[in-house]
Amino acid sequence: MKKIIGRRERITLPDWKLKMILAKVDTGAYTNSIHCSYLEEKEVNGKMILCYKVLAPEDRKFKDIIHQTNDYTQKKVKNSFGQAEIRYKVSTKVIMFDEEFEAEFTLTDRSKMRNSILLGRKMIQGRFLVDVSQVNLSQKSSI
Incomplete structure (x- = not known):
């Protein structure tokens, strides 16, 4: 049974020590995205x-x-401006509705955006239905 989520939800990302962070549900986006303020690829021990x-x-x-x-x-x-760009993609645990699952996030500078986290179709599909008239349904289920 798919759970219903709203247009904005609070999620927990335990590996990143982020609890009940507000995320925008974006059915127009394929992958999840999170604000990244520092990014460096380097070689360590080969x-x-x-x-x-x-x-x-x-x-x-x-x-x-x-x-x-x-x-x-x-x-x-x-x-969001329709321009192609290359982003790094990582996986992490997500907790919603007291359930934990693995999800991928692209890392990008979202400092000029209203929402620091977007949840895309890849994570939503098969797991949730979106009711755009609602917000924080996952939070209400755990109260």
Whole structure:
């Protein structure tokens, strides 16, 4: 049974220490996207790793945490202005409706955007239905 989500939902990203962060549900976007304030690909012990900082405006205290992974790819995406760009893509755990699942996020500078996190069709499909007249339905289910 698919759960119903609203146009904005609070999600938890435990690997990134982000709890109940507001995310915009965007059925026009294919992949999820999160604001990234620092991004560097470098070689460590002969292996390439990606170092990055993810940040949601309401969690400024985590702004200096640098995450690292060797499990990443690059993806060509169209940004909100319709221009193609290459972004790094990483996977992380997401918690919604007290359920935990793995999801992919592209990392990009969203500092000029209203929403620091977008949830796209790839994560929504097969899992959720969207009711655009509602917000924070996942939060209400856990109360």
